[in-house]
Structures are given as structure tokens and as C-alpha cells.
Amino acid sequence: MQLKLASLILAAISTVAVAGPAPSIAQIEARKAPLTCGNPSHAVPLYRSFNGPRLDHFYTTSSTEHQNAVRNLGYADEGIAGYLFTTQEQRTVPLYRLYSGGTVDHFYTTDVAERNNARDRLGYTDEGIAGYVYPDAECGGLPFYRLWNGVWTDHFYTMSYPERENAAVNLGFTREGVTGYIFPL
Helix, strand or coil: CHHHHHHHHHHHHHHHHHHCCCCCHHHHHHHCCCCCCCCHHHCEEEEEEEECCCCEEEEECCHHHHHHHHHHCCCEEEEEEEEEECCCCCCCEEEEEEEECCCCEEEEECCHHHHHHHHHHCCCEEEEEEEEEECCCCCCCEEEEEEEECCCCEEEEECCHHHHHHHHHHCCCEEEEEEEEEECC
16 A cells, blocks of 8 residues: 555656646747748838828829829829838738729728728729738738728828827827738838
């Protein structure tokens, strides 16, 4: 009987010694596979312009298209909104571009259902993919905020939190969250 008890005690001690202490949360997190992100050097400028008389913000990665809007379509050059990808990179999602000629509004979204609703029910034309953005901040992108002004019928996008707040507090825009995550200037 004493031999059995001694054997059980030895077995329990060796099991504890072999197993060791449980790993900490930090140790478990460190074991995760490294995050694979797109190459930031592949990101290109997203040009921003605004047509005051028509109350429309317009964003494009094409400098030719941007210059045409500024020179021929009444848009003012507002510089670069941020940097995104023109081709799919690791972990990126499409940023869809739509346009409503009836309300004169450019609309950008990463949500396929939202794109389809705007196209099928709200009179927008699907103009394809404006670029590729991150769906979250995990790869170092910063928020690209989306706002809406129902009086102007204008979607407005910015990386600037103070600009977002000014548009919401002083210009009648409603905050609609984050469209995606892109790189700053």
C-alpha cells in the first residue's frame, strides 16, 4: 500500500515538473503567426477635390482624372487625402466608387451590400474600385472617416479627426464611421 502511494506521489510530482507553469497571455500572443500586410511602398496618393457649386467631394488615385476634374469640371484641388493601394495587397479590401448624377455625389464604401443598395435602389452608378484599403488598423493604417450631409447630398472623407469634427459640428455633416484604413501623408 505504501509502495502504491509513493508511486502515485512520484508520478504526480513528475507530471507537474514536466508540464511546468501555464504560459502567460503575452507568451501566447508572441506565438501567433506574424501579421502579413501589404507593402506600404506600393501605396499611391488618393487625390481629393471639391466642387463648391455642385457640393461634391471627389477622390481618385489617377492624377490625370484629378487634373481633368480640376481643369475642366469645376473642382478645386484639395491635395492628397492619404495613401492606398491600386492593386490588391495582403489583407486589403476593395474601396468601391459610385456616382449619382442626379444628386451629384461621389460615394465610396468597402461594404458590398451597401454598394449594391446604392447602385440598385438609390440611383448610383458603380464606377468600379477606387483602390484597396485595410479593414482595420492592424497593418498601420489610420482611419479614413466618412461623413454625410443630407442637405448638400454629399459624402465627405478625411483622415483628419479635427476636420471630421469641424464638418460634423459646424457644417451639418453626420459622422458615418470609418470607411477603411489608409496611410497618412
